[in-house]
Amino acid sequence: MTMTQSIPATWSGNGSVAAASHHHRQFEVMGAHLVQGGVRFMVWAPNARAVGVIGSFNGWHCQMLVPLGDGSGRWAGVVGEARPGDCYKYRIQGTDGQWFDKADPYAFYAEHPPGTASRIWQLGHQWGDREWMARRGQFQGHDAPMSVYEVHLGSWQREEDGRFLNYRDLGVRLAAHCTNMGFTHVELMPVTEHPFYGSWGYQTTGYFAPTARFGTPQDLMVLVDTLHQHGIGVILDWVPSHFPSDPHALARFDGTELYEHADPRKGFHPEWNSLIFNYGRYEVRDFLISNALFWFEHYHVDALRVDAVASMLYLDYARQPGEWIPNPYGGNQNLEAVHFMQDLNSAVYAHFPDVHMIAEESTAWPGVSRPVHHGGLGFGMKWNMGWMNDTLRYMARPHFFRRWHYDDIRFSAVYAFNENFVLPLSHDEVVYGKGSLLDKQPGDEWQRFAGLRALYGYMWAHPGKKLLFMGGEFAQGREWHHERCLDWHLWARPQHAGVARWIADLNAALRRVPALHVNDFDGRGFGWLPVETGEPTVLAFVRRAGPQDALAIAVCNLTPQPYRSMRLGVPHAGDWHELLNSDAACYGGSGWGNLGRAHATEQPFADQPASLSLTLPPLAMLLLTDRPFDLTTPSPGVHHARP
Structure with a gap:
């Protein structure tokens, strides 16, 4: 194993501030970034004995990273031979001495499935949506018309031979279709990288990487740009509620339950056979909030539809008695998740006041779309399930039988204004x-x-x-x-x-x-x-x-x-x-x-x-x-x- 160039604890490459102060902008320092002398790699693995990077640039032989020395649990180093487009993974030694390989949680791009490696990538794009971005708040205010066309990119349209279309082609076709039909927005089912196509994207492994099935990050940017230039907003389906247990991804990332809870009564989701984020760790909250801000900043998206909010709010969601742990007050409310969502929405609206955070929440939890300072969760809208x-x-x-069930069709008017509802x-x-x-x-x-x-x-x-x-x-x-x-x-x-x-x-x-x-x-x-x-x-x-x-x-x-x-x-x-x-x-x-x-x-x-x-x-x-x-x-x- 060879060593990378070392990085002092206060290093602030490319003129940025030190990593620990980035808080909700972790994507600026974490992961793989081009710097003078090569590519800088940085990863969070506080319980690892050793961490290195392997990739196509070094014949998949491990080059060791060094701890920052600031107590953050981050490892970093610069690899001079690495180039944009190269594949890589982190090689981590756990506390038990075993070595295993992990994809980069902050990677901007990933290998085409079934490959699981991360790819070094730069995110530059010449945007042409200035008019839309300047007036976005007017186009999608609460008093504006909003008609959303929900799309699964892999099955909306394909090539005649069954191959997937590229993001760019999809953008052109969606813009024409939605213009003709009069829809104001397109909502994309999750486009973050996911190993199993049949999960529809809801089992995310690459939170910062658009799936390579439909092209590159720039191709997705062109899709958003094209829709914006046709006056159509873009909503991304986003999944901070759970993640899959695939061994190359977030699960037991450094050999311990880092992103998830160790106790399966809090860390395992029985309904989806997946893992639940530990919202009590500030590093996990920063990872997710940084990810939300990333999509708004780098991809110009106009809203995030947050999936499965109810599963985050309730500790006993999809669980039988004895299969969950009450909160400190004996209740079933996940107080850590509540605080996370309040922090998430506060951060998003502070940075991007003209976007939307939309909750898919299926219960009567009060104040989902009410401001945090009024005790709400802070979402802008909520699906009316x-x-x-x-x-x-x-x-x-x-x-013939409808006349005896009129409450079903009329009852929604009783609570129609308790939240800011999407039908x-x-x-x-x-x-x-x-x-x-x-x-x-x-x-x-x-x-x-x-x-x-x-x-x-x-x-x-x-x-x-x-x-x-x-x-x-x-x-x-x-x-x-x-x-x-x-x-x-x-x-x-x-x-x-x-x-x-x-x-x-x-x-x-x-x-x-x-x-x-x-x-x-x-x-x-x-x-x-x-x-x-x-x-x-x-x-x-x-x-x-x-x-x-x-x-x-x-x-x-x-x-x-x-x-x-x-x-x-x-x-x-x-x-x-x-x-x-x-x-x-x-x-x-x-x-x-x-x-x-x-x-x-x-x-x-x-x-x-x-x-x-x-x-x-x-x-x-x-x-x-x-x-x-x-x-x-x-x-x-x-x-x-x-x-």
Whole structure:
């Protein structure tokens, strides 16, 4: 074994401050960095007897690193022969004298799976998204329209021979598709490096490295850049809740439980057969918070969707009695994880106030999307899993039985403003035998398509930001599988093309009509309206923005029974314009409707000062506004693609 060049404890290569003071910017000093005289390697392994680096630059013979000597447990050294693109690993001797090899936790790039080595890489890119970055806060504020297209890159589209597309090609295609469909954001399922493709990226081994399956780090930067230049934001799915036990990665990194807990009652996740981060160690917190800041800084992402927050909050998550350890107060709350998330969100918003942190949290934990200084967790938004579960359960019921389960479809209004909610119809709802969203609809073929359009109409009119998994926009017939592409040939069929047009028009209305997005998180922007039939399967509600803005009314008929001359109480008399009708022939509907408008008279009904008479189509949603809108023109203040 040979020695690398030694580094003094106070070394601050490239003009940076000493490693110990970097705190939430560990990626600036940890890992492999080009310096004068070669490549500097630095790794945290406080319990190791010895640490070296092996790689393609030294014939995989170990060159020893030296401890910094500052008590941080970091080892470092400069290798003169190393170059960008070279593969490497750390060779570590544990306390038991055994040697083993580990990938770099801070590597910016990794070997293409099934290879497990890290690669030396520089992250430079000439960004062309200055306009987007300068106005990002305006494009994705809480009062802005937000319609998210969730994508798994490996199965969205592929080459004709089945090979994966490059990030760059995917960026061009996604930009065109989302521009045509009107989505404001793309959410990428995890693109961090992962050894098992079937984990969809949720078993991360390279937290700072985009997976090599689709190209280089610069290729991913081009994808983000391309979407930004078309006015489309980018959300990354991020997994700080657990990590796999693969021997080349974080598990027992220096021969001890370094990133995870030693006690499996706290350190092992029984549901996913993975390991749980030790949020009580400041080095682990710094690793994860640094990683979050890294993606915002180096990849210009606009939000992180934080996976499995509930599993972090509860010590007894997926555990039976006796399989978990209570906190010091005897409760099941993971206080260390709570403090970590508060620190995480505080750090992110301090550095990047115009981005979002979005929690996938499935319980009623209070204040998930409330500020830390008010006792909340500090996320900007939270997925509304309750709305998703209740709505899909209701929509799966035979039409005849829906009238006795109206609480499922109405209950979300009770708590719709307790958090800043995103309404998700995500990948989790179309896998593992659950079928596609189209499959969940009861009835014959026509009714299933009509029911799906009604579901989308109700969702887009409901308070909250929107998220739809790929394929849902054209009524994918089969449930999703990561090994095959979406069934794009279905676009040639009228019913599927009709659903796609309906989604595009819903997105246009969402952008254009302020009432549909300005008060997504404010109860003053929503109210139920009375309908004459008293039929519980007919929903009517009003959405409001500012006092000078148009009102919007959604009326949903969730059975195949059409209604003529149905009386509806409305906020004022006058003409109401039928902006959207999911039963229109252009969407595959039967053509029932109101010829574009309905007139309300000053005849009070229930608690409303005026009322109107409507024709309500079967299994349909109507969107009425009290002033006309042209959905073919861009909305003021909303960024659109360049011509």
